[in-house]
Amino acid sequence: MKSLLGFYPGTLHFYDIAFIHKSASTVDSHGYPVNNERLEYLGDAILGAVVADYLYNRFPHKDEGFLTQLRSRLVNRSFLTKLTFKTGLNRFVQSNTNSANETSHIYGDAFEALIGAIYLDKGYEQTKKFIVKRILTVYVDIHKLEKKDTNYKSQLIEWGQKNKKEVNFKTQDNPGTTGDKPPFVSQVLVEGELFGEGDGYSKKESQQQAAKVALMKIQD
Structure with missing residues (x-):
């Protein structure tokens, strides 16, 4: 030490x-x-x-x-x-x-x-x-x-604006949260379709994780 x-x-x-x-x-x-x-x-x-x-x-x-x-x-x-x-x-x-x-x-x-x-x-x-x-x-x-740009939410919103796609985030309490399970879960909807989901210890973190998943799906 x-x-x-x-x-x-x-x-x-x-x-x-x-x-x-x-x-x-x-x-x-x-x-x-x-x-x-x-x-x-x-x-x-x-x-x-x-x-x-x-x-x-x-x-x-x-x-x-x-x-x-x-x-x-x-x-x-x-x-x-x-x-x-x-x-x-x-x-x-x-x-x-x-x-x-x-x-x-x-x-x-x-x-x-x-x-x-x-x-x-x-x-x-x-x-x-x-x-x-x-x-x-x-x-x-x-x-x-x-x-390094780690603001995935900002990147996704920018992508939506550039491609004229509606991007929405939905965040709620993570059901059945116990122990160390993150208390928040977010979904990213692109034109009403689920593109990504993520959880986190804050609403901001869960949205960033969901946006990261959505960006990976878009880039595939």
Whole structure:
């Protein structure tokens, strides 16, 4: 762990909790569940702030729209999950759910929880140093990511306008959602015909997944 972090952890308890998914929760002496959900919440905010600061200084002449899009590509759960596997952090995740595979948000959540743990243990500056020097510089190709358009919904709408096709999205709660099953499901209708379906942990994510499926169908 030290070789990845670049420093020796102080309060190990924070790091232990960072990798405990809620499905593997234990209970503390006061009867409260012990898992990484609170650290994930904290880490999400810290990561967003650090990445925003990094991009603001890295691209001094880019506008707000560019910075926002690039930040969203760096902090979305799918990308964070990939980072967790690239860094080898996935080996530390404790989970009792069947959905613990390479596409599961469990790993992206654990990455954010680790950021929260570092922040509590070492403070903001050390956390920023870890994210920039140990993660972004080593594992992220910013220029490649800059050129990659992952806004599938926008691409699909643009395709519809260009080809004079009506594109509609329908989003609803995912029926029977339990455990780690994504709570939202979306459908893409092109001229009233179902072209794609996707689920996600937010309405936006489910629509992006559905649009991605629709684009693959169109391109076949």
